[in-house]
Amino acid sequence: MEGASAKGVLSHLSLLEVQARSRKARPQQRSRVKELKAETEALMIQRDQLKAEIQTLKSLQKLRMGMDKQGTQEEEEEMDEDSENSQLLQLMARHTQLNDLLHAHHLIGGYNIIKTRQGKGVCVSVATAYEGVYLDTYNLEIDLKPVLRIIRHNIPPFIPLNSLAEQSNMQENIRPFLDTLSQHLNAFAGRKQQLKLIKEQHKSIEVMESNALCSILVLMFTVPRKKTAVLCTLDYTDHTRSLPTRVHFESEDKNLPDSPEWKKNCSLLMETPVHKALITMKKMGNIV
Structure with a gap:
C-alpha cells in the first residue's frame, strides 16, 4: 500500500508541475500572439505605403512623359486641377525633370550645347561669372565633319582661341579645350569685374x-x-x-x-x- 501511495503522490506532483508549466506558457503564447498581430499590422501598413509609392511613381512617369513631349496641358486636364495631390505630383515631376537636366548639364561639363545646321554642327555657350554674379556669355559654332572646326564665335580677339584649340588637341577631345577656354574667359571676366568694382567703390x-x-x-x-x-x-x-x-x-x-x-x-x-x-x-x- 505504501508503494501505491507513493506512486499516487508522485503522479499528483507530476500533474501539478504540468499544470504550472501550462499556466506559464499561456501568457507567453498570448504575448507571442500580440507580437505577431503587431508585425502583421506593420507589414500591412508597409504594403499600403508601397502601393501608394508605386501609384505615385506611375503618375510621375506619366507626367514626365507629357512634359518631355511638351504635352503637359493635355496630361494636366486629365487630373483634378483643384486636387492638392495633383499639384504636388506636378511639382514632383517638374523637380525630377530639372534634376535630370542638371545631371545632363554636369555630364557635358556645364556647357550649353545645341545642334545647328541639321546636326552638322553644334553651338557651344560658355558662361562667365565672378563672386556668384553671372556676367557675359560667349558662343562658338563648331563644324563636326570632316574634322572639328570653329567657324564662328564671339570670343574676344585677345583670347588666343586657335592656339588653345591646338594645345588642347580639340580633335581628340573637345572637353579639355572648352575647360581651358572657360578658364581664360572667367579669369578675364574676373579681372574686368574687379576693375569695375574699383571704379564704383x-x-x-x-x-x-x-x-x-x-x-x-x-x-x-x-x-x-x-x-x-x-x-x-x-x-x-x-x-x-x-x-x-x-x-x-x-x-x-x-x-x-x-x-x-x-x-x-x-x-x-x-x-x-x-x-x-x-x-x-x-x-x-x-x-x-
Whole structure:
C-alpha cells in the first residue's frame, strides 16, 4: 500500500508541475500572439505605403512623359486641377525633370550645347561669372565633319582661341579645350569685374591705366599722413587667373615701397582681389 501511495503522490506532483508549466506558457503564447498581430499590422501598413509609392511613381512617369513631349496641358486636364495631390505630383515631376537636366548639364561639363545646321554642327555657350554674379556669355559654332572646326564665335580677339584649340588637341577631345577656354574667359571676366568694382567703390583711387585684356592695371594711391602719391602697378601675366603675378609700387618717398607696412600691402594685393584689398588698406590707414 505504501508503494501505491507513493506512486499516487508522485503522479499528483507530476500533474501539478504540468499544470504550472501550462499556466506559464499561456501568457507567453498570448504575448507571442500580440507580437505577431503587431508585425502583421506593420507589414500591412508597409504594403499600403508601397502601393501608394508605386501609384505615385506611375503618375510621375506619366507626367514626365507629357512634359518631355511638351504635352503637359493635355496630361494636366486629365487630373483634378483643384486636387492638392495633383499639384504636388506636378511639382514632383517638374523637380525630377530639372534634376535630370542638371545631371545632363554636369555630364557635358556645364556647357550649353545645341545642334545647328541639321546636326552638322553644334553651338557651344560658355558662361562667365565672378563672386556668384553671372556676367557675359560667349558662343562658338563648331563644324563636326570632316574634322572639328570653329567657324564662328564671339570670343574676344585677345583670347588666343586657335592656339588653345591646338594645345588642347580639340580633335581628340573637345572637353579639355572648352575647360581651358572657360578658364581664360572667367579669369578675364574676373579681372574686368574687379576693375569695375574699383571704379564704383573707391572714388578716391584713380585708375591711371588698364588694357583690353585687363592684364595690366595701374592705380594711384594717396598716403594719408604724408599726402604722398603712390603708383601701384598690378601685372596679370597668368591669363588664367584673376589675381596678379606681380605688384610694384613707385613713390617720391623712396623708402616707402621697401617698408614692412607696404610689403604687407604688396602681399595683400597678390593674394586678395584688388577691390577687397583696397578696403583692407583703407581700414589700416595706409591709403585714403
